[in-house]
Amino acid sequence: MDWDKLRIFHAVADAGSLTHAGETLHLSQSAVSRQIRSLEESLNTTLFHRHARGLILTEQGELLFDATRAMNKRLEAAAARIRDSEEEVFGELKVTTTTGFGTMWLAPRLPKLYEKYPELKIDLMLEERVLDLPMREADVAIRMKEPSQADLIRKRLMNIRMRLYATQDYLDTHAPLTTVEEISAHRLICQSPNSAQVSAGASLVQHLLGYDVLSTLTVNNYFGALQAVLANLGVGVLPDYLTEDFPQLVRVMPEIESGEVPVFLAYPEELRQSKRVSAFRDFVQEEIFNHRRKIRDNETPS
The missing domain is CATH 1.10.10.10 (Winged helix-like DNA-binding domain superfamily/Winged helix DNA-binding domain)
Structure with a gap:
C-alpha cells in the first residue's frame, strides 16, 4: 500500500x-x-x-x-x-493526571522544572479518564492506582490517604467536632458519589454519610472541594498531600481516614531512553522526596 x-x-x-x-x-x-x-x-x-x-x-x-x-x-x-537522542531536554511532553493532583500539587511545582529546562513544552492534561499511553494519548501519567495497560514502565511515587480537614476559622465558629457522631452537625464537603474517584475516598464518604449528615456539598473534583473548605463552608474529605501547601487546613478527627491510595508514575516502554521523560520523572521524584521531608519535619515535635 x-x-x-x-x-x-x-x-x-x-x-x-x-x-x-x-x-x-x-x-x-x-x-x-x-x-x-x-x-x-x-x-x-x-x-x-x-x-x-x-x-x-x-x-x-x-x-x-x-x-x-x-x-x-x-x-x-x-x-x-x-x-531525545540529543543532549538537551526540549520539546513537547504530554503529561496526564487527575484534576485534583494536577492543579493542587503538580502545577504549583512546575516553575522549578521550567527553570531547569526552559525549552521544555509541557501539555498538562487534567482529567479522570485514563488515557492510553501505548497509543501515545500521553507520554507520562500520574495516577491514583497502578496502571493496568501493558508495555508500561511503572514507578510507585508515594501513598496518600483521604482525611478530614477544616479551617481554624470554621472550627472556632461551629459546633465541636471531636467524635465521628458529631459530623452530623456539620456540612460535609466531598466528591460527588457519581464522579470518578479512588475507591478508598468513596468508601470513607459513604461511612461518614451513615451518621445522618444533614448538609452536604458535593463537587466533581478535589480542587473544588478544597476551595469550599478554604471558604469556611464545612468539613472536607481531602487528600493528605495538601497539608504542605495549605497550612490553614486543620486536620479534624485524626482517627478517621481512608485506606492507603498508591500514586504511580507510568510511561511507555518505548520512551525508556527519552530525556524529556527522564527529566520529568526525576523532577517529580525529587519533589515528592522534599514533600515527605517537610511533612515529617512539621510532624516532629520541636
Whole structure:
C-alpha cells in the first residue's frame, strides 16, 4: 500500500475536508482528491461519503483511519525517541493526571522544572479518564492506582490517604467536632458519589454519610472541594498531600481516614531512553522526596 496515499488519506479523514487537508499538506485540492480516488481504486472500495458540508468516513474508511491513526502514533513515538537522542531536554511532553493532583500539587511545582529546562513544552492534561499511553494519548501519567495497560514502565511515587480537614476559622465558629457522631452537625464537603474517584475516598464518604449528615456539598473534583473548605463552608474529605501547601487546613478527627491510595508514575516502554521523560520523572521524584521531608519535619515535635 502506498505510504504517501495513506498519509494524505489520514490528513483528509482528520480534517474532514479536502481543502483543509490540502492546506495542511501544502497540496492543491485537486491533487489531494486525485490521491484519494487512486487509493479507493487500489482498495476497490469507497472511503468517504461526499456531502456539501464536507466528507464523512464510510465503514471501510473508519477501519483504515483507525489503522493510520495507530501508525501515526507509532511514528510520533519514533520521532520523539530520535529527538531525545540529543543532549538537551526540549520539546513537547504530554503529561496526564487527575484534576485534583494536577492543579493542587503538580502545577504549583512546575516553575522549578521550567527553570531547569526552559525549552521544555509541557501539555498538562487534567482529567479522570485514563488515557492510553501505548497509543501515545500521553507520554507520562500520574495516577491514583497502578496502571493496568501493558508495555508500561511503572514507578510507585508515594501513598496518600483521604482525611478530614477544616479551617481554624470554621472550627472556632461551629459546633465541636471531636467524635465521628458529631459530623452530623456539620456540612460535609466531598466528591460527588457519581464522579470518578479512588475507591478508598468513596468508601470513607459513604461511612461518614451513615451518621445522618444533614448538609452536604458535593463537587466533581478535589480542587473544588478544597476551595469550599478554604471558604469556611464545612468539613472536607481531602487528600493528605495538601497539608504542605495549605497550612490553614486543620486536620479534624485524626482517627478517621481512608485506606492507603498508591500514586504511580507510568510511561511507555518505548520512551525508556527519552530525556524529556527522564527529566520529568526525576523532577517529580525529587519533589515528592522534599514533600515527605517537610511533612515529617512539621510532624516532629520541636
